Amino acid sequence: MARVPAAERRDELVNAAIRVIASRGVDGATTRRIAEQANAPLATLHYCFQTKELLFTAVFERLTERYREVLIENDVHGDLVVTARAMLRGVLDWYLESDPEFASASFELISWAQRQEEHPAVTVYNEAFNVVRSILARAAAGQNVPPETIDEIGYVIGTLSDGFVVNWLTYGDRSRAAQQAQTVVDVFDAWLAVKLA
């Protein structure tokens, strides 16, 4: 077998894990299946990650990081309303564009994390929420918006995108989801108009 630096192997395994989790659920994601998906012998998995849990933790971190990226990529540096809407829109579009795999794996992993003592599920949320908040805060600079409002806007963005993704994952109908994305943005706009009135 070709000699591959451990770091690369780790990456492959994390990707494989995401694919398997997405398609078979966290509980269906056995070490054997992940190794197979990564085209590696089972023992290699344990060479790279001492433990299945450690592999999952790595997957978890990757997801967290990806969310961060998506949010930052969609920062349009406009005013509060424009920035907030763009961020929501960006997340929805990302869900629609990327393989449902990724979102699906996220949801599964959050359930998993919920049952782990360490690596609380809360981490992804907190991390994402912090990014959202800091982007919004910068956009609101000079507009005299109380911090509670910033937080509330962050919460609504999260709630709407979570709600959106649940439906999208359940039905998996992309064209329908595309329309729903528009509805979701409308909902957000309506509320924001009232909120910032």
Next chain:
Amino acid sequence: MARVPAAERRDELVNAAIRVIASRGVDGATTRRIAEQANAPLATLHYCFQTKELLFTAVFERLTERYREVLIENDVHGDLVVTARAMLRGVLDWYLESDPEFASASFELISWAQRQEEHPAVTVYNEAFNVVRSILARAAAGQNVPPETIDEIGYVIGTLSDGFVVNWLTYGDRSRAAQQAQTVVDVFDAWLAVKLA
């Protein structure tokens, strides 16, 4: 262990399954643990339900039924706006009142169903959606609301309550969730006002 007729046992087993799923997740819900929780011999489980999958299907149906009930219980028989808001509020309150683990079990089970060939997760959603739609339709009678709008309202109710529950499950902080429920209703109201303007 006392010999108990199969019919009774089926019920006990379904209840036991829900409890176990709630506390240990779908993958932690092994036949042994469910049987134990139901105070029944392991073999009895397979005597009553040929297969674990069949038991889970029964659980799934029970869940679907529960959603139906909650929706119907919260039908205030008012006009469209009032009825819609009450339904959303009712669902949110139900989530808040019942053990967070119950909602958790639902989500887990839906993920599970997603992966089964035979009993699509979509069923719960469709079922719930139909109930919502029929309640809304009746409330809208004589108000000349196009059916697409009814559907859209139903979708928003679903999206908001799903989004709400994800956060609630993640943080498990009841007092915070109670506040968020209000925000969610505000969001809904703002949009509905625009939509039905």
Next chain:
Amino acid sequence: MARVPAAERRDELVNAAIRVIASRGVDGATTRRIAEQANAPLATLHYCFQTKELLFTAVFERLTERYREVLIENDVHGDLVVTARAMLRGVLDWYLESDPEFASASFELISWAQRQEEHPAVTVYNEAFNVVRSILARAAAGQNVPPETIDEIGYVIGTLSDGFVVNWLTYGDRSRAAQQAQTVVDVFDAWLAVKLA
């Protein structure tokens, strides 16, 4: 497969474990090998003993019990000297007669027990020592022997028989061991004569 009551199966497994431990050491005594030796599927082993450790504990108890029996069988109900000598002789003969397996397994298991937190190795020794002491005490009744002396005699019996068995297990030469048994008894007699002088 014939339906066999669990108790019998457990017995078979304990016996198999003893055989395997004797021939391959505690560490060589894998669940697979034990199951094979007992002519049972691996899963059956775990049906009867939830854990390998529990099986070993059962083996351990069997050994302890066997020692007790041997000691009691060799109680000649004579005076102190006669009784003590008979007991030592009995143990040595038992070692010689029985398969070296048994003694070998004992020694291995004691090493094993030494490393377990629970089930301390000490148990077998304490148990055996108590039996020896009570037999000797009864034999010494009315002979005005201080209890420390009783204990010391017990210790010497133990030491001599342990020393004997180590050599016997190492060389496995029965005729040579038979001669050595005589030497050991001579040693004991010489000391006892001085001690009780």
Next chain:
Amino acid sequence: MARVPAAERRDELVNAAIRVIASRGVDGATTRRIAEQANAPLATLHYCFQTKELLFTAVFERLTERYREVLIENDVHGDLVVTARAMLRGVLDWYLESDPEFASASFELISWAQRQEEHPAVTVYNEAFNVVRSILARAAAGQNVPPETIDEIGYVIGTLSDGFVVNWLTYGDRSRAAQQAQTVVDVFDAWLAVKLA
């Protein structure tokens, strides 16, 4: 990790192996743990000793040598009785002084050797016995002692010290063992007096 010449590493590895065996038993002495203990990469172990068995053989030889040394160090060059008693005493004291785990490792390793085809456990015993015999023979020179008696004395020394060490390992109570050592020497003296009468 600094590159270290193989010759040095061999020594370090043998020492590491002894330490690991002492603390975790023969079965707990994995190649990884030994390498780690020796602060060497795992592959180095197999570079220095083609096989785990070869490493253990080296350990075994080191042990054999140590026994030889202890016996020779305790040769007082007196007459037969004095020399024999001193040798027994010396061995007992050595057991008492050194870590109980060292003796434990010896016993474990002897059990292990018993199960190897190639390097019979008997070697240590033979080697030790030869040393004992030659020391005793020299001490008996001119005293007209038949060689069988020399052998028998050697056997009794072995038996008593083995018996002693088993108890000492089992209870690990040093002060108690110190007293027992005296009893053991008394036993030896009593027998020797009769034997050489």
Next chain:
DNA sequence: AATGAATGAGGCTTCATTCAT
């Protein structure tokens, strides 16, 4: 009809060892 006993398949992990550099 109801259940204790039994089991094949597969779960995660660790082992001694080898390979490629």
Next chain:
DNA sequence: TATGAATGAAGCCTCATTCAT
């Protein structure tokens, strides 16, 4: 030469399920 990377075999254990009664 010396060592990170890799791996087949085997470790213990648990699963859903079936069988015999």
